[in-house]
Amino acid sequence: MAVEVVMPKLGMAMKEGTVSIWNKGVGDPVEKGEPIASVSSEKIEIDVESPAEGTVLKIAVPEGEGVPPGTVICYIGLPGEEVAAALAVEEDQKPEVENATSVNEQTEPITSVRTARNRVKISPVARKIAEAANLTIENIKGTGPGGRITKEDVEAAIKNSASPQAEEKKETFETHVKPLEETQQIPVSGIRKVIARRMYDSLQKTAQLTINMKADVTDLMALQKQIAQTVQNHYDQKLTVTDFIARAVVLSLQKHGEMNSAYLDDKIHLFKSVHLGMAVALEKGLVVPVIRDADKCSLIDLSRNIKTIAQKARQAQLNLEEMQGSTFTISNLGSYGVEHFTPVLNPPETGILGVGAVYDTPTYIGENLERRSILPLSLTFDHRVLDGAPAAAFLQTVKQYLEEPITMLL
Structure with a gap:
């Protein structure tokens, strides 16, 4: 039976924890005690270790999303259980897909793409850039830890694209970000994001x-x-x-x-x-x-x-x-x-x-x-x-x- 991994409670006043980064993706094998994700809360960012040996069956909470302590963030189980987990995901998504379109043939491709994306390890910033440039993230080779796709990988993929269509997409993307060319954009994540939210809340909720x-x-x-x-x-x-x-x-x-x-x-x-x-x-x-x-x-x-x-x-x-x-x-x-x-x-x-x-x-x-x-x-x-x-x-x-x-x- 699949083992639930939950958001830990990191303090008496903690109301929400955020998944900063996933070290593992769906389908990846894990050892007991191996860090599978980093989570952050009011004062600290820590690694969440796998409670059992097995395979990541499902990631329930994506990077950057905050949830209350005790919420299931992923499932660990035996490799043979992966099929059942995938079917459960598909069943959860099926009503949404059916409501979105009347063409039954489109249901399977959409589900397949979503499932594939869950298996691709990519940083939130890199994903946004790739989507803005209309790149397929499955075709990008990641150079980060564990094959994770980084911002630099996406930018390199945009630069190395040789087809006219890709050049047109590149031009559109560069035109879109042109007003910000002279700025350095630093993603706010991890402990910096925790501090930013905590200090803002402190000033807003206290006298x-x-x-x-x-x-x-x-x-x-x-x-x-x-x-x-x-x-x-x-x-x-x-x-x-x-x-x-x-x-x-x-x-x-x-x-x-x-x-x-x-x-x-x-x-x-x-x-x-x-x-x-x-x-x-x-x-x-x-x-x-x-x-x-x-x-x-x-x-x-x-x-x-x-x-x-x-x-x-x-x-x-x-x-x-x-x-x-x-x-x-x-x-x-x-x-x-x-x-x-x-x-x-x-x-x-x-x-x-x-x-x-x-x-x-x-x-x-x-x-x-x-x-x-x-x-x-x-x-x-x-x-x-x-x-x-x-x-x-x-x-x-x-x-x-x-x-x-x-x-x-x-």
């Missing part, structure tokens, strides 16, 4: 407000240098400003529990533990790995965990557990020279702290003018959960910890 504050971290910088050698000798660890900021945020969230929350199903969920998300910029986009139970970590433990998850993120070694369940997020753009910015909420969280670059400026301390190191902070919060005053109180507490860093060691 976001950002407040700014500056913390004097002169004493913190001095403390960091003072204990650097001791920390290195005893823990083989280097404490960074980011580590202290994370510690200050965790301690502040314990004092201001309303910020350590999520807005779900018209209810505010207050979390007892702090699961800290740390935004990490990658070549393909932004990911937010999570340090679970950060409130139970010492400063040294927190520092070690931050470095570990950042390294795993850059090496694409994060597992699903490390990518979901955050209750508050920190986004640091200081290394890029950015001061204040407006971070966008990571739904369904209530708050996200944007951290800018430390800069030196002359500041009056009493009657004396001194050189001080200033750290810009930007807090975006969901106004549906709390108002400006409690949000400002939280940010003020973060500021106090950073300006009195010794309190984070006690």
